[in-house]
Amino acid sequence: MSYVKAEDILPKELIEAIQQYVDGRSIYIPTKERQDWGTKTDTRRFLKERNEEIYESYMQGLSSHELAVKYALSIKxxxxxxxxxxxxxxxRAE
Known part of the structure; x- marks a missing residue:
């Protein structure tokens, strides 16, 4: 994340109003339209496929411990x- 100087983008009056609450500290201002986690990368799809594979392997007889070792995860x-x-x-069955 890169930082932008408030003086470069905000009107002086707004900066003075914000300074009444957070003078000299950094704050995070979220975007208006929040995106769901994993929408910009393939991570969500990868984890979904991995988790389905783990379940299928379990149904075929692998133990939780074996799966934890195979996928480098904790047993929990x-x-x-x-x-x-x-x-x-x-x-899905319902």
Whole structure:
């Protein structure tokens, strides 16, 4: 993230009003239109495919521990993925 000087883009009156609340400190101003996580990259798709693969491997007999080692995850993470995949499949079946 790059920073922009407020003096370069905001009117002096607005800067003075903001200084009443955050004089000299950095603040984050979010964008108007918030984008969902993972929309700019393939990460969301990658994780979805990985999690489905983990579930399929579990259904074929691999243990949580084996999956944790194979995917470099904690056992708790694998268990969370399995639980979420099971719930998602139950929702789709309804």
């Amino acid at each position: 993470s694998v268990q969370r993925i399995l639980r979420n995949q099971r719930m998602a499949r139950m929702d």
